[in-house]
Amino acid sequence: MPISTKHEQLAAALRKRISDGVYQDELPSDAALMSEFGYSRATVRQAFTALENEGLIVARSGMRRRVSRPQRWNWPMTTWEKAHNSSEDAWAASIREQGGEPSASVSVRIDVAEPDVAAALQIEPGANVLVRARVRSVNGEPHQLADSYFPHWLMEQHPIFSQPGDLSAPGGLLASVGLPQARYLDEINARMPTPDETQLLGVARGVPLIVHTRTGYHADGRPLRHMITRMAADRVHVQYELDA
Amino acid sequence: MPISTKHEQLAAALRKRISDGVYQDELPSDAALMSEFGYSRATVRQAFTALENEGLIVARSGMRRRVSRPQRWNWPMTTWEKAHNSSEDAWAASIREQGGEPSASVSVRIDVAEPDVAAALQIEPGANVLVRARVRSVNGEPHQLADSYFPHWLMEQHPIFSQPGDLSAPGGLLASVGLPQARYLDEINARMPTPDETQLLGVARGVPLIVHTRTGYHADGRPLRHMITRMAADRVHVQYELDA
């Protein structure tokens, strides 16, 4: 059963030309395809929109559409923060190793726990949590939104959590107060970004968001930290190394 | 800076009504919104298309658009096939545990290795590989495309890999020939599906694909198996359990 609609036929033809290398970089204009295929502009644009939503091409007003070729960075999830001299966290070290220049901006606040965060931290929904919101950038471009949530009882027991500043410590903040994380539960999901996220991360049309959540537990089973990291899926390879 | 275009204003209004619960299930028709907002049909449809591409709503011809509420299944990635009596693999057992009815259809073929598969298996691109392609279903609906690639030297050393059939064995095929996998390297990516994948998996518009690849290694370092699993992102929670 062949494709019947014009815009799907056109989209299929363009996909083939892209994968065959006919269009290495620039794509034809609306007008060029209108005359080549004899379709109206709306139909041509519907085909282009489909390819954009598949992440194959990117469009910018005033310029020809281009084939999308984003650079990707590996993100190893089973390399922990080294406890020694390094002042960088595992993510920054990994990016630097790959030839990128990592940076981060941090803001700390106290907020009430949303139901999903409360469930992960095993506290009551609406209870206070300490939130450390980070925007991680590579080569000056925003790359990740990494938010950590700490339960309220940590603030009461360890004054360092109530101090202003970026809440970082060599070897890891939790380890520095004698609460090392012994176990992690990770979950990975993907979805399309909201308009807010699109703007904050500069996500292109048709690129999903990878949402990585990590909950860290003390050896006695208490959840110590819940971390939600969001990033454009076309810029990373999330990696796990496991022993059977 | 407020939103200036009509279709974005409308999309924002509809997003708000959905999250506020104004539209629990059915959404208004094109005509209803055209008269409520005074916009042309194309503009109304552009707003709806944006919400579809965000995975918020689903549309079916002849019926009103509906708010999307897919059922999700957990997928634990650190639970290995139990070596004993169970005839099911870890995935099927997990689905059954969650109240679903797993099934699978298997086809086996010999093919030449694509560059990415060859690199993972440390063989030459174009060399033969044994491919076990599985379609995993839950409650009769296609759920995953799980393809395993085995290097050619396995077929030469172990005739069982050249037999017809579904290539399954209690405790795992590789373990049954004395080649247990000692280490895994996993990689998780997300992208929009191709038209083929959309059809095979029944993916809704605006839903990304999660692509999980796992390479299994012998204790001596040889790659034994490369597995690529593709699934709709709105139907799973990929989970990892890790010790620090």
Next chain:
DNA sequence: CAGTGGTCTAGACCACGCT
């Protein structure tokens, strides 16, 4: 400036699903 993609309109016909 000319060319590009982005937005918007008014109108038409079709295929689908329900009653």
Next chain:
DNA sequence: GCGTGGTCTAGACCACTGG
């Protein structure tokens, strides 16, 4: 049959980008 979403056209104006 009738309302729904899906497709398609012709034409218009705007905003952005480059030379």
